Amino acid sequence: MEEILKYFPNLTDLQRQQIKQLDELYRDWNEKINVVSRKDIDHLYLHHVLHSLAIAKYIQFRDTTEILDFGTGGGFPGIPLAILFPQCRFKLIDRTAKKIRVAQEVAQALGLENVTAQQLSGEEERGKYHFVVSRAVMPLPDLLKIVRKNISSHQQNSLPNGVICLKGGDLQHEMRMFRKVADVTKVNNWFDENWFREKQVVYVPITTK
Secondary structure (H helix, E strand, O other), X not given: OHHHHHHOOOOXXXXXXXXXXXXXXXXXXXXXXXXOOOOOHHHHHHHHHHHHOHHHHHOOXXXXXXXXXXXXXXXXXXXXXXXXXXXXXXXXXXXXXXXXXXXXXXHHHHOOOOEEEEEOXXXXXXXXXXXXXXXOOOOHHHHHHHHHHHEOOOOOOOOOOEEEEEEEOOOOOOOHHHOOOOEEEEHHHOOOOXXXXXXXXXXXXXXXX
C-alpha cells in the first residue's frame, strides 16, 4: 500500500480504501484460484497494482473515456486503473472463465460501477474504445491485428486513440514495424524501484477510417 501512496499521494479517501482492500481480496481469491503466482502475492502492490498504474503516469484519461483491458487475467491493469479513473468506463476481457470470475468479484466487492468483466476472446470483442490496454499478453504485432477493429474514431484525449501496453525486456524485434509511430517509455521514469528497471509502457496510435 505504501508503494502506491508514495507515487499517488492525492488519492481520495474512497480510492485509498479500495486500494487497501485489494490485498485481502486477492489473497482470498488466490487461495481458491491461482490468479497471481504464489510467490508473487506478497508483492501484489509493487508487481501488479503499481505496475498497472504506470499507465496512469503515462496518460490522464479524460472523463467518459472508454477503455478495453485485453487479457486482463484477474483484473490487471484494468481494476487499478478503474479505481484511479472512476469517471471512465472499463471493459475487462479474458478467455479464461475462472480469471474473469475473480475480476468480476473483486470489482463488485470494491463497488466499481465503471467496470464490466466478461469471458471473451479478443477476436469476439466487437465494441469500440478510445484505448486498449494490456499487460504483456502477446507480441505487439499480434495484439494490434486483433484490436485494430476495436479502436474508436472519436477522439477526446490528449493522445490519439490507440493501444497502451505494459511490456518488459528487449522489445527491439517486437517493435521493428512500429518504430516510426510507437512511443516507448521506461517505467523507471516514474517509479524508482529496481523491479521496474526493465519495464516499459508502449503506446501505438491507431488511425481508423
